[in-house]
Amino acid sequence: MLRRDGGTLGRRGWQERAPMVEPVRRAVLVGTSDGIGLAFTGRLLADGWQVAGLSRRGVEPPGPAYRHHVVDVTAPDYPQVLGRAIDDLGGVDLCVYFAGVGDPLDLDDLAAEHRTFEVNLTGAVRTVEVVAPLMVAAGAGHLVGLSSLADRLVSADAPGYAASKAGLSSYLLGMAAALRPRGVHVTTVRFGFVDTKMAKGPVRPLMLPVDRAVEILMDCVRTRPVVVSRPRRLAVVTSALSTLARLRLLVGR
Template identity: 65%
Template sequence: MRHATIIGNTDGIGLALTRRLLSEGWAVTGLSRRPATVEHERYVHVAADVTDPAYPQALSRALAAAGRVDLCVYAAGVGDLLDLADLAAQTRAIEVNLLGLARTAEVVVPHMLTAGGGHLVGLSSLADALITPQAPGYAASKAGMSSYLIALGATLRPRGVAVSTVRFGYVDTKMALGPVKPMMITVDRAVEVLMRCVRTRPAVVSYPRRMALLVRAAAPIVRVRARRSR
């Protein structure tokens, strides 16, 4: 039986993906700060915060209990609009989105290498290509996340371990920040994209494609404007 570990799965994309994998016969271990909202004979939940120093040990114990990890999806994420009176929120975005992913890879990758295979998926964002004054911590964390995963994947793929960076635009979850949300997709659509990623194991997925092209074209303009605003 294939086993998936999903980090950050009590709401949004992580929760929907958990349910989809269970419906397709996977066994799933979920790790998140809040209690489980899934009840299933093939589901195990572990309460863990990716910013807690004890998180790597909790994840390691969960993997040992599962016995194998064919797929690990890092779906944990936070993001707040910039408030100069609360810059700690921007720091937390970097801690959760980037450092939490790195700590996850620290534990998961050796298991996959020992097993001779596996698939690590990180949910990044099209914001990784932009300088975003409205949410600098979020954009910076996703830029680091994408860079880390792409580089890690280039090293691991020849050794049988696939790494995928999934760059979504706006998805209809609590993470969809800002008053304008162009080309927003549903959670169900995001899960379909992820399931295709699980099957094909690409290095990078950018979705929606049209928005990815617009972001790529706009990125140099945004950088120039950011410099001129200084």
């Protein structure tokens, strides 16, 4: 029998037990200066996490449990900065990769497509390269990557964005299978539209408020699923549209 204060009833009556101390949970969040990453940072801090945040812009620290590191995920020294952020934190239990860019295709600036891959995909791969060995050594940890429902799309408007997210989803799913036997969970989050500056197009069906996106992420932290696609209805529609677009391309219409 367990008493409210943690004491137990044994043969010799109530035995006192030291009060349970919650371990400090440590999160490294990449892309915290804006949007979903910024809102999620506030939520983790309110729940008592220690957080290290990284992005190109500085941020006003939202509390003493937050430390910010200014870095570009495409910079040569990004792995070193990330490693130092984790050392500072004393380890990492959760890592969420929010960093992403999504500009429409400009045929006069195809280098922008290349930059999209570097941030959305290569930056995430470089993050895993630093974080996964630490989690494997600890035999525990949770990696989360923000992909998109666009990962299935044939997109003439933003081919680099869709393809970089397709690569990210595929990579994270593979890593989920590779790391699960080592005690490390990997979650791919596929949102449709979330109300941030990134969702700037004129058509944004079933757009999620940022708070709702944060709640979905908090559920992921609790349950550590392999993949989450929201809103579900948009996921079904996107999948059907993608099949249709592939067929039309194949038959040349």
